[in-house]
Amino acid sequence: MGMKLRTVIYSGKVEIDNVPVYTCKTCSRSEVFPVVKTDLTGLIGKLGAQPEKQSFRFDDWNEWANILVEACDARNKQPNPTFVDRLAGERIDMLLDLYSLAEKLGDEEWKNDISKRLTQLSHTASIHRSAIAQ
Template sequence: MLLFCRCGQAMTLSFRMLVFENMYQIDLVPILECEDCSTYELIPSFKQDVTKLLAELKEQQREGRVIFTSVNELASVLYDVYKSGQELLEVSSFNAFLIEKCEERINLLLDLYGYASKEGDADWMEAISFRLSSLSSFVKKRQFLETK
């Protein structure tokens, strides 16, 4: 995935642990990283979700480590793409590949939702609906990386 840093060098997709107030750790957060000037930035698409998760952790007074990919479905799909090595594609190809993987995950979640419905498990159906909402919103927008 080819994006450029302020220094002019290419930035790459990576995942990091973010630590807040030395109490809250959010691991596997997707970032863009410049190896040349050693800067990194949170991918804009996830800023609101990370902020919301941090507020929830503070409200619950829950210290410790949270795996972001386990609470954010889009980050989970992105991590799967990252592990497959596809993050080296050009931005347009990467976005197309990511959308394809999101659509596959949506289909899987819809199948799970159907099974949960048959079983009459309302809690499971609600959890799946929540997971579906972020992916559906992303696929509808069909744009992952915001330009500055």
């Protein structure tokens, strides 16, 4: 199964763009990339059972999706593995620098946000190559 960025529709009213999704070319079955599923369900949970019509960019909610969007070929929404590796390394370095600054400033909320973003990246780094390369 290959991975692409897709739009997920929730409750027939909410469009969530740029969600990493596995898709089987043979049977056309699709499945949300397991590592981002928690963040996607968290976003959906905030919308409630009867959401109003709206749209979101998942890459605004998930650091991994953000990197994939940056590394994507706009024509087919297929991330370029070489760009993903480079961008992930650069993003981790940037987040570690920001964490150090937040720690020096004593800003716990900022530190928690950065920790969450680093966790999102670390959970995906070990499995992204096989998912993107297919």
